[in-house]
Amino acid sequence: xxxxxxxxxxxxxxxxxxxxxxxxxxxxxxxxxxxxxxxxxxxxxxxxxxxxxxxxxxxxxxxxxxxxxxxxxxxxxxxxxxxxxxxxxxxxxxxxxxxxxxxxxxxxxxxxxxxxxxxxxxxxxxxxxxxxxxxxxxxxxxxxxxxxxxxxxxxxxxxxxxxxxxxxxxxxxxxxxxxxxxxxxxxxxxxxxxxxxxxxxxxxxxxxxxxxxxxxxxxxxxxxxxxxxxxxxxxxxxxxxxxxxxxxxxxxxxxxxx
Amino acid sequence: xxxxxxxxxxxxxxxxxxxxxxxxxxxxxxxxxxxxxxxxxxxxxxxxxxxxxxxxxxxxxxxxxxxxxxxxxxxxxxxxxxxxxxxxxxxxxxxxxxxxxxxxxxxxxxxxxxxxxxxxxxxxxxxxxxxxxxxxxxxxxxxxxxxxxxxxxxxxxxxxxxxxxxxxxxxxxxxxxxxxxxxxxxxxxxxxxxxxxxxxxxxxxxxxxxxxxxxxxxxxxxxxxxxxxxxxxxxxxxxxxxxxxxxxxxxxxxxxxxxxxxxxxxxxxxxxxxxxxxxxxxxxxxxxxxxxxxxxxxxxxxxxxxxxxxxxxxxxxxxxxxxxxxxxxxxxxxxxxxxxxxxxxxxxxxxxx
Numbered sequence: 001x002x003x004x005x006x007x008x009x010x011x012x013x014x015x016x017x018x019x020x021x022x023x024x025x026x027x028x029x030x031x032x033x034x035x036x037x038x039x040x041x042x043x044x045x046x047x048x049x050x051x052x053x054x055x056x057x058x059x060x061x062x063x064x065x066x067x068x069x070x071x072x073x074x075x076x077x078x079x080x081x082x083x084x085x086x087x088x089x090x091x092x093x094x095x096x097x098x099x100x101x102x103x104x105x106x107x108x109x110x111x112x113x114x115x116x117x118x119x120x121x122x123x124x125x126x127x128x129x130x131x132x133x134x135x136x137x138x139x140x141x142x143x144x145x146x147x148x149x150x151x152x153x154x155x156x157x158x159x160x161x162x163x164x165x166x167x168x169x170x171x172x173x174x175x176x177x178x179x180x181x182x183x184x185x186x187x188x189x190x191x192x193x194x195x196x197x198x199x200x201x202x203x204x205x206x207x208x209x210x211x212x213x214x215x216x217x218x219x220x221x222x223x224x225x226x227x228x229x230x231x232x233x234x235x236x237x238x239x240x241x242x243x244x245x246x247x248x249x250x251x252x253x254x255x256x257x258x
Numbered sequence: 259x260x261x262x263x264x265x266x267x268x269x270x271x272x273x274x275x276x277x278x279x280x281x282x283x284x285x286x287x288x289x290x291x292x293x294x295x296x297x298x299x300x301x302x303x304x305x306x307x308x309x310x311x312x313x314x315x316x317x318x319x320x321x322x323x324x325x326x327x328x329x330x331x332x333x334x335x336x337x338x339x340x341x342x343x344x345x346x347x348x349x350x351x352x353x354x355x356x357x358x359x360x361x362x363x364x365x366x367x368x369x370x371x372x373x374x375x376x377x378x379x380x381x382x383x384x385x386x387x388x389x390x391x392x393x394x395x396x397x398x399x400x401x402x403x404x405x406x407x408x409x410x411x412x413x414x415x416x417x418x419x420x421x422x423x424x425x426x427x428x429x430x431x432x433x434x435x436x437x438x439x440x441x442x443x444x445x446x447x448x449x450x451x452x453x454x455x456x457x458x459x460x461x462x463x464x465x466x467x468x469x470x471x472x473x474x475x476x477x478x479x480x481x482x483x484x485x486x487x488x489x490x491x492x493x494x495x496x497x498x499x500x501x502x503x504x505x506x507x508x509x510x511x512x513x514x515x516x517x518x519x520x521x522x523x524x525x526x527x528x529x530x531x532x533x534x535x536x537x538x539x540x541x542x543x544x545x546x547x548x549x550x551x552x553x554x555x556x557x558x559x560x561x562x563x564x565x566x567x568x569x570x571x572x573x574x575x576x577x578x579x580x581x582x583x584x585x586x587x588x589x590x591x592x593x594x595x596x597x598x599x600x601x602x603x604x605x606x607x608x609x610x611x
Contacts, residue, residue, distance in 0.1 A: 056497055058423065085500030095491040099513045099605075109499035112509050158495070165499055 002029035002199040003069045003086070003168040005050060010064030011228070012042070012049050014057065019045045021228035023064075025218060027169075032191060032200045034210035034237065037220030038252070042229025043203045046220070047171050050201065051087035052080040068168070085113070088167035092174040094154035096146035096161070102138050105146040105157055109165035124164050132160035133190050152183025159190065163198070170194065172202040176209065188213050207253060211241050219249045275327050282340070285323065289315035309351075313344045357588070364585030367578045373586070376557075377545040382566065383573035389583050391547040395556035396590070399462050399541065400531050402551060403469035408523050410470075411477025418478070419485040420507055437475035445471040446536030453540065460542035462551030465558070468536035473526045480522025484515040517602035524598030528591040534560040559587045 005027040012020045020042035027033050035043040048054040049062050052073060066073040073083050096105045104111070106125045125142065129135040134156040138149065146157055155175060162170060172191075176184040191200060191213045204210050210217050218234035233246050244250050293312035302308065320340045325333035372388040380387035414434070418427055445468045453464055488511050496506040512519070537543075542555040543565055563583045570576030 051498065053494065053498055056494060081500055081502045083500075084498055088500075089494075089498035091491060091495065091498075093491060095489070095495045097492060097495070097510055097514070099510075108496070108509075109501065112496065112499065112501040112505050161495075161499065 002197065004029050004067075005169060005199065005201075006065075006067040007050075008065045008067075010046070010049060010062065010066060012045050012054055013059070013061040013063075015059035015061075018228040020049075020220075021230055023231045025231060025234050027199060027201060028216075029199045030195055030197075031215040032195050032202060032213050033234075034214035034217045035201070035203045035220060036205070036207060036210050036217060036252070037229070037232075038222070039205075040225070040229070041220040041222045043220050044173050045229070046231075047173055047201060047203050048089075050169070050171055051089055052083045053089060055080070085109075085165055086167055087169040087171060088162035088165060089171045090155070090158050090162050090173065090175050093178050094151055094158050096149070096154050096157050098145070098147045100146055101143045102146045102149070102157060103142040106160050106164050108161055113165075128160040128164040129157075131163050131194070132156040133186060133193075134160055150183075152179050152186060155179060155183065155187060156190065159187070159194075163194070167198065169199040169201070172200065174203050174205060177205065184209070207241075211237060217241070219244070219246075219252065221248055221252070274329060274332075277324060277327055277336075281323070282320070282336075285319050286312075286316055289313075289319055313348075316340060317344065360581060360585050360588060363578070363581035364583075366582065367575075368582040368585055372579075372582055376547045378547070382570040382576045385575035385578075387579065389559065389562055389579070389586060391544060392557040392559045392562035392583065393586070394547060394549060395462060395541065395544070395551075395558040396531065396560075396587075398549075398551040399465045399469060399537070399556065399558055400527060402463060402466035403473055403530055404523070404527055406466065406470040407473035407477055407526070411474045411526075412481050412519060412523075414474075414478045415481035415485055416507060416512075418482055420503070420511070434475045434478045437471070438479065440472065440475075441535075442468075442472055442533050443535040443539075445469075446539040449536065450539050460540055460555045461553055462541055462548070462556040464540035465537045465556070466551065468540055469530040469533060472533065472536075473530045476526040476529060477523055480525065481515075481519050484518035484522060485511060487518065488514050513605075517605040520601045520605070521598045524594050528594055531591055531594075532560050532587060534564050537561045538564070559583055559590070563587070 007026070008024045010020070010023045011018055023046060035047065037043050045054060048057075050066060050073075052062075054060045054062055062074060064074070068083075068086065072078070097108060100108060103125055106128050107121045110121065110124060126135060126139075129138060134153060137153060138157075141148075146154065149157060155178070159170075159175070176187050179187065188209065191202065194200060195215075202210075202213065214237045216234060217237045217240040219232045219240065220229050221232045222229040232248055233240070233244065235244070239245075240249060241253060244253070250256075290312045292315055293308050296302075296311055297308040317337060317340050321333050321337045324336040328336075367385070373393065374390050375386075375388035376391035377387040378391075414430065418430060421427075422430065448471070449464050449468045453460070458464070492510055492514060493506055496510045497503065501509070537558045538561055541558060541561065543561050544555040544557045548554050548556045563580045566576045566580035566583065
């Protein structure tokens with residue numbers, strides 16, 4: 001069910017500003033890939049190009065190829081809406097829909113796409129909330145507003161919402177940066193479980209987190225402010241954290257950066 | 259004042275002398291008494307002058323006393339607070355006075371009979387008659403105007419916030435701004451010219467069209483502000499679920515802002531409900547009940563008020579009716595506002611734990 005992502009020669013622009021330049025990498029199915037690197041180096045931008053969310057920003061533009069198995073996401077006639085159903089996303093700040101209850105939040109993706117069978121929705125809600133390790137905490141308050149949950153619960157609700165539409169790939173943009181250590185742990189455990197079913201890509205500023213959850217790690221860097229960000233190297237997480245092949249990676253990881 | 263002087267004044271203490279809590283009230287009462295004294299003594303007729311003297315005295319006394327007891331910084335704080343209060347009271351005076359005058363004069367003839375009868379067989383100089391025909395006319399004209407202006411205005415705002423890029427969006431924004439400034443009589447004349455071209459008699463819907471022109475920019479502006487308040491993260495969350503943009507707008511953006519949008523529409527309705535000029539030109543006024551807004555002259559509340567005042571040659575009965583109609587109009591607008599608040603509260607995103 002999970003799919004491979006194959007990026008080649010990808011550059012992304014904001015208007016005329018090139019934010020990332022010539023990135024190529026392969027992301028294997030059923031793995032967790034972590035993106036690390038200093039702020040502004042284009043990790044999030046690159047992540048957003050993977051499900052065509054980059055072009056939602058005004059002036060956003062992409063060059064290059066992103067293959068999902070054997071389909072080019074940027075090929076002619078590809079519907080970005082269909083792409084986003086295949087490749088889900090979890091954002092930095094928990095953002096449940098404020099007008100909807102917990103239940104409605106989870107089924108939002110299905111309902112907004114026009115699936116309405118009650119029993120199916122009920123099953124999806126239970127399955128997704130269990131998948132996000134949230135079921136036991138919210139099963140008695142499914143009809144309460146989703147924004148009434150705690151921050152960590154909200155973020156898991158957003159994960160449940162994302163996996164409810166059964167994507168092939170799950171992108172996470174610093175999903176734990178707004179959470180306390182206990183909620184972070186809950187989400188990291190969850191990532192470990194989810195990788196059985198999905199291909200997961202996670203952006204993080206927390207290097208211990210990258211080391212804990214990921215199979216492969218990609219290090220991004222930029223030459224100077226105003227220059228486009230580049231992929232420095234991608235390798236097995238163990239190698240990146242023990243014996244990286246590029247000096248800049250070692251400097252960044254060991255804190256000898258800049 | 260430097261730190262050193264403060265330290266000299268109150269060595270080793272973080273808390274200085276404070277005026278007691280009741281002091282603003284005492285100063286206010288004192289300055290009011292003095293102002294009454296001055297006013298009566300100097301033989302000033304206008305109570306407004308008394309009030310202004312009291313306000314000035316209050317501000318000066320507050321500053322003086324606070325500066326003496328508490329120090330200069332606290333005195334500035336108190337004078338700023340005092341200014342806010344005085345401004346608040348000054349703003350409140352005309353409002354209370356208006357409502358009070360309208361209520362006290364309006365209740366005289368306001369009863370069920372007045373609300374359920376027209377002016378059909380009652381001469382303007384005689385007592386009796388009512389505003390039923392005007393209420394019907396107002397409801398129909400304002401209702402039709404809302405049916406035209408609210409969807410157009412809301413959709414325009416959706417375009418501007420969600421889709422609008424480049425020249426077209428800038429042009430639309432510009433013209434909405436221009437439309438906001440159109441005087442109501444000009445909107446009336448515009449429709450009147452159309453009416454003359456097509457050789458038509460005055461009818462209710464013509465007034466509705468002019469009112470819709472006045473209402474549209476207000477709806478666009480308020481809706482735009484409300485849509486801008488919807489966090490971008492919600493749009494992105496929905497788009498990332500693979501929801502098309504139009505469904506995102508329909509199911510996420512609009513429900514999140516529906517409370518504010520409703521309030522904006524209701525305020526726009528309140529604004530046009532009191533318009534007289536275009537109604538005078540286009541609907542013309544009618545002494546009888548006309549339930550059909552698409553044919554024949556109608557009446558409306560503001561027009562009724564104007565005609566009762568202007569065409570009755572000073573008959574008291576007509577003045578009483580004008581005041582009662584004014585009261586009805588104010589009540590109508592207030593009920594609309596209350597409804598809008600109710601909807602806003604009911605639809606507002608809930609945080610309940």
